[in-house]
Amino acid sequence: MSESDSAAVRESIESNLDSHIDRIQRAVQQPSISVEQRGLREISELMVDYLNELGCDEATLVETDGAPGVWGYYDAGAEKTLINYGMLDTRPVNPDDWTHDPFGGEIEETDEYGRVIYGRGSVKVKGAFVAWLNALEAMKEALGELPVNVMFLLEAEEINGSPHYYDMLDQYEDRLKDADACFCPLAGQGGDGNVTGSLGYKSALYFTLDVSGRSWGRGPQGGNVHAMSNVTVDSPSWRMVDVLSSLTSDNGTHIDIEGYYDQYEQPTEEEREEIRKFVETLDEQTETPYDELWKHLPGLARGAGEVENLTDDLQEDVVEAFVQHFYGPESFNIQGINTGYLGPDTGTKPFILPGDAHATFDLRMPRGYDPEIVRQQLRDHLDNNGFEDVEMEVSGQHSWCKTDPDSDLVQAAQTVISNHGCNLTLWPFSAGGVPWAVFGSKFNIPVLYGVGLGHGANSEGSDEFFVIDGNDTVASLVDCELSHAEIVMEYAK
Incomplete structure (x- = not known):
């Protein structure tokens, strides 16, 4: 990547900044909430329009049994080709919690960041994705052609588990x-x-178990009956308790599904050394006392709850806490259980014997696990333990992957982020299971997600925003888009 090419791309971004902002606003203004099946076709159609504006040789809706996705291909006649995954759906909103229209795409001046764009999806999904398309457009204008070919495969159902x-x-x-x-x-x-970014992702299985009197053939069928009936009528809710009890032991820290541990491989000394070096880097980059570095484990700071201790006192051994977080197999989380009366203002009634019960799970597994094998093991476990009637619906099933830190793509990102005077911290693994990992597992290529300059916040809460002007600490939208272009140019060379 030459300085003159970078300067030319910057000039293109700056001269077209108003139109770049407008494109981001239009995407944010289109609601696309997958859990509500709202606006998913419309946002996919808008992305097809954007890909056509970029000059893609192919840009089309991909129909599915759910929401349509998008396929696009830009043929630059280049030596290298990038795959680009993109998610177009957002989390739901409670407008009462927002001080701005969640789908207004409003621009407002702030004391800390200058101008920002407010709106659901402005930073983590649609807004930042459109900034990437803007970067490609700027490269094309400044250089005459893109330095790589680009394939796009976009979805609008990631929040639903990418079914x-x-x-x-x-x-x-x-x-x-x-x-x-x-x-x-x-x-x-x-x-x-x-x-920050991640070099690897776990396998994952996201699913719901359903117990009902209708499928069981016992208890209330087709609805609820009065609670006094329990002395003579079986309870699907208690059957769900039995199902849950059969899956794990020791407070959920040991998984009792037959054969589940057959795929497990203990972390190697090389993997442990990688974690040790990462923890040392984290210690240097943060002001956190060493014995509290475990508080930086992914997920602990996401949500209103606070964590004061880890399982089995792992906080006393920081390195081991990180090793188990990434390489331990016992991540069998109950996301939610619901049956019968759920409290005031829920539309449910007290003093009933419920006719059904539901539990939603996410099972996250370390490298080496094939989620399809675990899926069959789970079904076999239910059947072999007398729970043949329990229905299992899988909403997401993702494979694991790990990217070589010495790969050309990672090295290009390291170079560009460093040139801008920032640190790039790449976690050895993410604790999440994600759809884009399939490109690493299926095609054995490097995968790098979420890396680039630019800042925003509140992607899971209210008043989500994406920074336009920036400050001395976080980059402007111009530098955000420029960093995306520079990583591509550095990788292409």
């Missing part, structure tokens, strides 16, 4: 196998100006 993403991937597998890397940049700066 149809792999169906779309199967349609384009023959094309996708020719790609050299998967790059999905976003506005990746934290409030301290540093950029």
Whole structure:
């Protein structure tokens, strides 16, 4: 990447900044809430329009049994080809919690960041994704052509577990196998100006178990009856308790599904050394006391709850806490259980014997696990323990992957972020299971997601925003888009 090319791309971004902002606003103004099936076709159609504006040779809706996705291909006649995963759906909103219209895309001046764009999806999904498209457009204008070919496979159901993403991937597998890397940049700066990302992702199985009197053939069927009936009528709710009790022991810290541990491989000494070095880096970059570094484990700070101690007092051994977080197999989380009376203002009634019960889970597994094998083990466990009537619905099933830190893509990102005076911290693994990991597992290519300059906040709460002007710590939208372009140019060379 030459300084003159970078300067030319910057000039293009700056001269077209108003239109770039407008494109982001239009995306934010289109609601796209997958759990409510709201606006998903419309946001996909808008992205097809944007890909056509970019000059893609192919840009089309991909119909599925759920929401449509998007396929696009830009042929630059280049040596290297990137796959770009993109999610177009957002989390739900409670307008009462917002001081701005969640779908207004309003621009407002702030004391800390200058101008920002408010709206659901402005930073983590649609807004930052459109910033990436803006960066590609600027490269094309400044350089005459993109330095890489780009394949796009976008979905609008990630929040639902990506139930149809792999169906779309199967349609384009023959094309996708020719790609050299998967790059999905976003506005990746934290409030301290540093950029974080992950080199690996866990396997995952997201599913719901349903117990009902109708499928069981016992208890109330087709509805509830009065609670006094329990002396003579079986309870699907208690059957769900029995199901849950059969799955784990020791407060959920040991998984009792037959054969589950057959795929487990203990972390190697090389993997432990990688964690040790990472913890040392984290110690240098934060002001946190060493014995409290476990508080930086992914997920602990997401939500209103506070964690004061880890399982089995792992906080006394920081390195082991990180090792178990990434390589331990016992991550069998109950997201929610619901049956019968749920309290005031829920539309449910007290003093009933419920006719059904439901429990939602996410099971996250370390490298080496095939989620399809675990899925069958779970079904076999239910059947072999007398729970044949229990229905299992899988909403998401993702494979694991790990990217070599010495790969060209990672090295390009390291170079660019460093050139901008920022630190790039790449976690050895993420604790999450994600759809874009499939490109690493299926095609054996590097995967880098979420890396780039730019900042925003509140993606899971109210008043989500995406920074336009920036400050001395976090980058402007211009530098956000420029960093995306520079990583591509550095990788292409």
